Amino acid sequence: xxxxxxxxGGTSMGSVDRIHRVATRIKKWSDTDVKLVVVTSAMxxxxxxxxxxxxxFTADPDARSxxxxxxxGEQVSSGLLTIMLKELGLDAISFCGWQVKIVTDSVFGxxxxxxxDPSFVRKELSTRNVVVxxxxxxxxxxxxxxxxxxxGGSDTSAVALAYALKAEExxxxxxxxxxxxxxxxxxxxxxxxxxxxxxxMLEMSSLGSKVLQIRAVGFAGKFKVKTRVLSSFQDPNxxxxxxxxxxxxxTHEEDEVMEEAVISGIxxxxxxxxxxxxxxSDTPGVAHKILGPIANANIDVDMIIQNSSRxxxxxxxxxxxxxxxxxxxxxxxxxxxxxxxxxxxxxxxxICKVSVVGIGMRSNVGVASKMFExxxxxxxxxxxxxxxxxKISVVIDDKYMELAVRALHRAFNLxx
Amino acid sequence: xxxxxxxxGGTSMGSVDRIHRVATRIKKWSDTDVKLVVVTSAMxxxxxxxxxxxxxFTADPDARSxxxxxxxGEQVSSGLLTIMLKELGLDAISFCGWQVKIVTDSVFGxxxxxxxDPSFVRKELSTRNVVVxxxxxxxxxxxxxxxxxxxGGSDTSAVALAYALKAEExxxxxxxxxxxxxxxxxxxxxxxxxxxxxxxMLEMSSLGSKVLQIRAVGFAGKFKVKTRVLSSFQDPNxxxxxxxxxxxxxTHEEDEVMEEAVISGIxxxxxxxxxxxxxxSDTPGVAHKILGPIANANIDVDMIIQNSSRxxxxxxxxxxxxxxxxxxxxxxxxxxxxxxxxxxxxxxxxICKVSVVGIGMRSNVGVASKMFExxxxxxxxxxxxxxxxxKISVVIDDKYMELAVRALHRAFNLxx
Numbered sequence: 001x002x003x004x005x006x007x008x009g010g011t012s013m014g015s016v017d018r019i020h021r022v023a024t025r026i027k028k029w030s031d032t033d034v035k036l037v038v039v040t041s042a043m044x045x046x047x048x049x050x051x052x053x054x055x056x057f058t059a060d061p062d063a064r065s066x067x068x069x070x071x072x073g074e075q076v077s078s079g080l081l082t083i084m085l086k087e088l089g090l091d092a093i094s095f096c097g098w099q100v101k102i103v104t105d106s107v108f109g110x111x112x113x114x115x116x117d118p119s120f121v122r123k124e125l126s127t128r129n130v131v132v133x134x135x136x137x138x139x140x141x142x143x144x145x146x147x148x149x150x151x152g153g154s155d156t157s158a159v160a161l162a163y164a165l166k167a168e169e170x171x172x173x174x175x176x177x178x179x180x181x182x183x184x185x186x187x188x189x190x191x192x193x194x195x196x197x198x199x200x201m202l203e204m205s206s207l208g209s210k211v212l213q214i215r216a217v218g219f220a221g222k223f224k225v226k227t228r229v230l231s232s233f234q235d236p237n238x239x240x241x242x243x244x245x246x247x248x249x250x251t252h253e254e255d256e257v258m259e260e261a262v263i264s265g266i267x268x269x270x271x272x273x274x275x276x277x278x279x280x281s282d283t284p285g286v287a288h289k290i291l292g293p294i295a296n297a298n299i300d301v302d303m304i305i306q307n308s309s310r311x312x313x314x315x316x317x318x319x320x321x322x323x324x325x326x327x328x329x330x331x332x333x334x335x336x337x338x339x340x341x342x343x344x345x346x347x348x349x350x351i352c353k354v355s356v357v358g359i360g361m362r363s364n365v366g367v368a369s370k371m372f373e374x375x376x377x378x379x380x381x382x383x384x385x386x387x388x389x390x391k392i393s394v395v396i397d398d399k400y401m402e403l404a405v406r407a408l409h410r411a412f413n414l415x416x
Numbered sequence: 417x418x419x420x421x422x423x424x425g426g427t428s429m430g431s432v433d434r435i436h437r438v439a440t441r442i443k444k445w446s447d448t449d450v451k452l453v454v455v456t457s458a459m460x461x462x463x464x465x466x467x468x469x470x471x472x473f474t475a476d477p478d479a480r481s482x483x484x485x486x487x488x489g490e491q492v493s494s495g496l497l498t499i500m501l502k503e504l505g506l507d508a509i510s511f512c513g514w515q516v517k518i519v520t521d522s523v524f525g526x527x528x529x530x531x532x533d534p535s536f537v538r539k540e541l542s543t544r545n546v547v548v549x550x551x552x553x554x555x556x557x558x559x560x561x562x563x564x565x566x567x568g569g570s571d572t573s574a575v576a577l578a579y580a581l582k583a584e585e586x587x588x589x590x591x592x593x594x595x596x597x598x599x600x601x602x603x604x605x606x607x608x609x610x611x612x613x614x615x616x617m618l619e620m621s622s623l624g625s626k627v628l629q630i631r632a633v634g635f636a637g638k639f640k641v642k643t644r645v646l647s648s649f650q651d652p653n654x655x656x657x658x659x660x661x662x663x664x665x666x667t668h669e670e671d672e673v674m675e676e677a678v679i680s681g682i683x684x685x686x687x688x689x690x691x692x693x694x695x696x697s698d699t700p701g702v703a704h705k706i707l708g709p710i711a712n713a714n715i716d717v718d719m720i721i722q723n724s725s726r727x728x729x730x731x732x733x734x735x736x737x738x739x740x741x742x743x744x745x746x747x748x749x750x751x752x753x754x755x756x757x758x759x760x761x762x763x764x765x766x767i768c769k770v771s772v773v774g775i776g777m778r779s780n781v782g783v784a785s786k787m788f789e790x791x792x793x794x795x796x797x798x799x800x801x802x803x804x805x806x807k808i809s810v811v812i813d814d815k816y817m818e819l820a821v822r823a824l825h826r827a828f829n830l831x832x
């Protein structure tokens with residue numbers, strides 16, 4: 001049994017017409033010899049609508065109840081798609097996450113998938129062509145409650161199902177036709193990459209090239225799930241070969257990377273805010289005392305920077321999602337011991353992170369200095385720097401974001 | 417453990433403010449020594465919105481998928497209510513029908529409850545004050561699919577839960593404060609009844625006094641669940657005694673009926689259409705051959721009338737819900753054997769059914785003739801007549817509905 005998993009995002013499911021297009025595409029695929037598992041996001045805007053409804057009652061809705069509310073979005077979209085598939089004559093059936101036993105932990109709003117029993121879906125696929133499954137959600141193993149996986153969680157649902165079902169490939173249909181050297185809306189000369197490694201993709205997506213959710217990429221890389229990003233806005237009646245041509249394969253084989261450029265792309269992210277705890281005593285355990293309470297509150301931290309000591313004190317900075325800035329500040333004020341003797345806690349939301357990413361960077365020490373030189377030539381001040389094996393990130397004033405991205409894109413020859 | 421079940425209808429849950437009122441009322445109740453099970457309908461308009469969404473794809477959506485879509489309405493409303501209850505400091509939790517094991521048969525869109533295991537909810541109530549449960553839905557015992565109980569099914573959910581949990585009482589909060597002698601919007605002199613028997617209520621609700629769903633009444637009567645109808649629009653801070661004063665108790669004890677009037681109320685229904693199969697041969701099995709296929713298609717039939725034979729043929733009429741008229745006609749044309757030799761099948765949607773209902777009618781032969789006399793004095797032609805132990809129904813032109821209701825209300829002394 002040859003299984004393909006397809007995932008359709010919120011924009012792809014955003015209207016009656018678009019769901020019709022998705023159904024037409026699925027019909028084309030199901031006319032071949034493959035069995036399809038289709039994972040749906042909620043119709044675009046629906047999750048935000050439901051969050052707003054809940055926030056009418058309180059700024060901090062009960063997480064378990066909120067997950068029950070939010071999970072309804074995919075329940076509706078998957079049901080509607082299946083209605084359309086049946087209308088087209090396909091033998092399709094739809095299930096919620098709890099029905100196909102997508103078991104998660106109990107962290108409501110950010111649950112992690114612990115297991116998927118493939119036998120249920122495999123049994124359904126043995127008698128029909130298409131099984132539609134709600135993305136973004138599962139069932140809590142301990143209490144049987146509905147859980148959601150957090151923003152973009154449907155990508156993770158799709159990759160996890162592809163792994164559990166030993167699918168040939170996981171196709172992520174989105175509103176772009178692949179992974180680009182940078183966001184084409186910022187730099188019109190951006191080019192689509194034919195392939196990208198999971199490592200690069202991990203850096204790209206965590207940095208804000210919002211093509212594929214970071215957890216999904218991590219999962220796909222770890223379990224070697226062949227994943228492909230392609231557009232749901234292509235003509236659904238294109239041949240499958242033509243459809244696949246316009247896509248980016250996320251691969252786990254470095255050998256598959258044809259042309260090893262030094263830099264694969266320029267990523268950016270405007271969703272973060274910076275928090276600085278200044279003048280903390282430079283003694284062992286400081287980082288843990290500051291970040292431990294943040295982690296316990298389930299707030300994700302991205303960059304973490306601690307400068308070298310001066311007068312026995314140091315400044316400690318980190319970035320969090322803007323939506324979680326207030327929570328993070330509260331946690332710090334409530335729980336970080338005064339014994340750290342810090343000066344003050346200040347935050348900055350007018351920041352932007354810009355990163356250059358590339359597998360080829362490993363053996364090229366000149367990339368960082370070239371990046372800093374280009375930014376300096378444009379008169380852009382760097383507020384934070386962070387590096388990894390295959391990326392260099394800087395935090396700058398968000399008003400310089402476009403300028404920085406375009407200058408770097410050109411300087412690293414990504415236009416050609 | 418003293419358990420009270422409360423059910424809030426769609427209008428009661430229709431906005432953020434109204435959900436806030438419901439939560440305030442629940443808080444008042446939970447401050448006493450009772451444990452509360454709260455059953456919610458979808459926010460008003462939501463079920464219709466979801467049906468419209470589905471009908472965008474086809475006039476006849478796949479029933480299993482549609483149930484998955486529709487069930488989301490109560491999932492959202494129950495979650496929102498619980499968010500508000502938690503915000504008020506109550507120890508509340510919400511569940512979907514499948515989570516509390518409301519097991520149904522497999523008739524999607526019109527499922528019947530087969531069993532509820534009370535142990536799950538009882539266990540939750542042992543540690544907290546309020547358990548919120550989605551109305552209108554359950555889980556199919558054979559396939560584990562989400563099922564819905566049909567229009568007004570939340571009443572049935574509430575009564576069934578009250579029975580399973582051996583609750584003291586089932587309180588149905590709705591947009592009216594009880595059962596009236598007729599609809600006050602049609603006859604301003606209509607009076608609230610202090611008590612009404614299940615038998616009367618059964619006739620009243622099936623006839624269109626849309627206070628309480630007929631299946632719920634049947635269930636409550638059969639299993640002797642004490643049920644009370646009251647308004648969710650009363651000030652939620654009224655004392656519980658004052659709140660209960662403005663209500664109607666539906667009772668299984670005829671003795672509890674204080675003042676045994678001959679007629680308790682005038683009911684009416686504009687949602688039905690009449691189908692007549694004319695000139696069928698008057699031989700054994702005719703009724704079954706006509707209604708068998710209708711029943712197999714799961715179309716509910718209300719009145720059934722067959723006139724006495726003339727020339728060896730007879731006319732066979734019955735009424736169905738207007739929404740199901742087209743389906744019923746199609747079934748008749750496709751499946752009723754030509755051997756019946758019927759003349760034609762015709763239908764009429766401009767009809768209205770008006771009924772007088774009362775336990776006291778049993779021993780009073782004059783009610784029917786008095787009813788016909790009054791209608792005749794108003795110049796209203798009767799198209800069909802049907803009688804039971806405690807009610808007489810007539811079908812008339814729908815344009816005479818108001819005239820008939822008011823004349824009958826006055827003639828049977830219900831104004832005083």
